[in-house]
Amino acid sequence: MNKKQKRWRNRIIVALIIFAIVMAATELLPLSIWLGSERGAVYLEFALFLIPYLIAGYDVLAKAARNIARGQAFDECFLMSVATIGAFAMVFFPDTGPHMAEGAAVMLFYQVGELFQSYAVGKSRKSIAAMMDIAPDYANIERDGELVQVDPDEVTVGDIIVVKAGERVPIDGVVIEGSSQLDTAALTGESIPRHVDAGATVISGCVNMTGLLKVRTTKPFGESTVSRILELVENASEKKARTENFITRFARVYTPVVTIAALALAVVPPLLGMGAWSDWILRGLTFLVVSCPCALVISVPLSFFGGIGGASRLGILVKGSNYLEQLAHVDTVVFDKTGTLTSGTFNVVAVHPEAGIDPDSLLSYAAHAEAYSDHPIAVSIKQAYAGEIDRSRIKDVQEESGHGVRAVVDEKIVLVGNDKLMAAHESAWHECDLVGTILHVSVDRTYAGHIVIADVVKEDAAQTIAELHAAGVKSCIMLTGDRRDVAEAVATELGLDEVHAQLLPEDKVNAVERLLANESDGAKLAFVGDGINDAPVLMRADVGIAMGAMGSDAAIEAADVVLMDDKPSNIARAMRIARKTMRIVWQNIVFALGVKVLILVLAAVGIANMWLAVFGDVGVAILAILNAMRCMSVKKMSE
CATH class of the missing domain: 3.40.1110.10 (Calcium-transporting ATPase, cytoplasmic domain N)
Structure with missing residues (x-):
């Protein structure tokens, strides 16, 4: 939790303590007797509840005012401001009971929900930030017999850099002197160190664990593996899933519609003589509180963000939530042979x-x-x-x-x-x-x-095919340029459904085109290749998966999902993560909309009060966020 969040949390705690004291005082103390009138006690309650309300919600009110001034009124801050100010304004209707406590509670618990959301997003970002830790701060270059730390951007191709024990390899290169163990866990999720000595290729982002290495760089820092991965992770949030885009568009239409509906509910019935103004205004305010769409606009992106972050900790890089969504609907997986299954x-x-x-x-x-x-x-x-x-x-x-x-x-x-x-x-x-x-x-x-x-x-190739079939994948197909007898022997050993051999690169593209044409509505085809020779097919498939892609620019460019290690079994893990993420997304959508519609109906007919409205908004949002946070659990998601 950062300093801003701590100040925010402390402010909410102070407001909650004051609210609890005021609530106890108004319920337990005979204020009307002390003040000599019932209305005097009501006005005192108004002043007392206004204190925690303003402490907790002054920033919400300010943001709502700024947005109205910009012509962007319809958001959750506007809904909360109108509903809570309206609740306090009910004090001017003598024929109705006071609702200042509910008004203060709505703002307080809304802020509690927002704080919880901030914490959840921060926790999800940490899983992405763990990937960001692979970025090197410096590179060691020998000058005049001494090691000098320079910015990695200053190192040119062909320079000799020195990587000491405990330091990250800053730039891709080839070891020219020394031997050591490299920790590649940040890139691949693999816990077993990799031994390197003279002649071995090393990639940026790995940690040198034991000996001193001298490395001749083969790429500038901007084109090295670590830079490409960081760029990939940073841009992942820009590519939204169809479900995520739908929720965004839905919220833009939904918010003004429910605002107008709440206004109509508050004004039209009393104009038609169907009851007192105070009763219908209260129903309209309750309707506004319930209608806030924050449970959806928070939990759905958070679910995708958590799924992408959790996958990254396993060395599975997903370029955007749109690819995570498509991966969840894959029913045909097409493999290259060499370097993928072998x-x-x-x-x-x-x-x-x-x-x-x-x-x-x-x-x-x-x-x-x-x-x-x-x-x-x-x-x-x-x-x-x-x-x-x-x-x-x-x-x-x-x-x-x-x-x-x-x-x-x-x-x-x-x-x-x-x-x-x-x-x-x-x-x-x-x-x-x-x-x-x-x-x-x-x-x-x-x-x-x-x-x-x-x-x-590969050791886990047969396990991969079995796990994909168990996950509901209908067809596992191999395309290869190798001889037919060799290809058929591999296919039989692994339990593949189809094999097509002796194919040229363009033949692979044609084969994928035919398979795509036979896909049923909503089903997706994934192609798995090494990312270098198979770039055209990776780009043509619904989901292109490049594996063993450490250091492969072509893989990172062409694929939608990049597996940083050389294990095909991570394909099944990636699909399980995608499918569980989508299940959680739809659980949140159905739950949030279902509860809100129910309470909106109850509010419209006068059964739901402001306290139930608080649950319908803040309670649903917190439950949806808790559910979305399950996406961040790597072990549970990949099992």
Whole structure:
């Protein structure tokens, strides 16, 4: 609670104490006997209740006056001012009872509700502010043998910065010296530190936990990950959901309509001789108090704000409440394969030597033949080989594009590649039953065996599909440019409903267009990709979800929802958050409107008094705010 809120709270507490004392005095003390007349006691009550009323509500009255002067009269301050001033003005109608206590109570409890709202919004903002804490205050640059702290904006691409233990990485870059553990929790929600050493890419916003790192920057600060995320979070509130926009438009029409209705209720019946002026004016004032739409205009945006804030703490960045609303209605989820459901890195999954050939010897020949290649397949073979590569054993390396590599290793001709390479060199080979990329190895035209390389399915990918189906998603579909047999094997393993393989980027867009055309009314389609190669599809889907997007500008630009870690299971968590947020939004809308309509009817027929009106306004608002605050509970929202 900030200083302004504390002063506000203290003022309301003082007003409540004075109100309670005045209430007790007027109820328990024989004021009319002491003053010698009933009217004298009424006027004294007027003066006494005016004290807490003005202490609590002077700012509401001032705001209402300013808005009237600007021609913007119809808001909750206007409604509260007219209703409470009217309640006090009832003292001038001798034929009716005094209503100063109700007038003061309406203003007091309205302010209590406003203070509660301010606290709730502040708490929600803290979940967003936690994300803002990733912003670095400075960067360390070495000058004349000393470390100097400079503004991150002053650092240019290619500069060497020093990140000490306990400091945040200020700018994206590559480690050139040192090793350490990085805390990425603020970006991804992941509690396990990430190990980095020379050659590793680091992104801004992470906390260096142990050793000293020297980092060569690869982006200016304004384009680094932390800047892009902060910009994304700050702009999230600008993109409102249809429900939120409806409530805003509703309040603009609703407020003047109920004001005119209250005026008609107070004036028309007594003009027609249907009762005393005091009775109908009181009904009109009660009608005004109940009609204040603050429960809706507060709780609905607060629910969305809380949902977005709660998601951000899990490393799920939603660009606006409109995307949160659409995510809640998704019934079809389309996945890219590589980097989304699979790790995107090739690994050796099997080594099948021919009879009499040692597996390590087969890997050794393949690793030496691929020693000079940077192709992902070559890298995976070299990583799988346990020994050290002796380049003095290698001669005459020739890469045959699309086929493989030919090299002389230990004076023997070694071929490593696909079946086309074997056929081109008239070497024997045979098929393998395993699904993946098959690298055949031939030594001096004698078939030595083959190595199976595959893009490994992520640990939580199958769990993701199961959770999405459990959440009511009808179709989980995979689109990939990979071979059909590989794609179908992954789809079977994960339990996907459909798979479309060997697609070019434009084929993916066409496939999504067809799926969108078949969507039922109100249902939405989400596409999940890595955000770089899939930008066109991410932008075309109803909801584009980019995952594993730490440092990916394309992902942050193209997607509507950005998952900062590499876990597909967070897709299901994001959908659960969106759906619970929408349930809470509609609970508040139905509850607030239902109670208000009921009490408005009771007020119009003279059954509801001003105390019931206080509940209809402030009570409903507080209950709706409490319900909206459930959106901020990350654990409950993502379960």
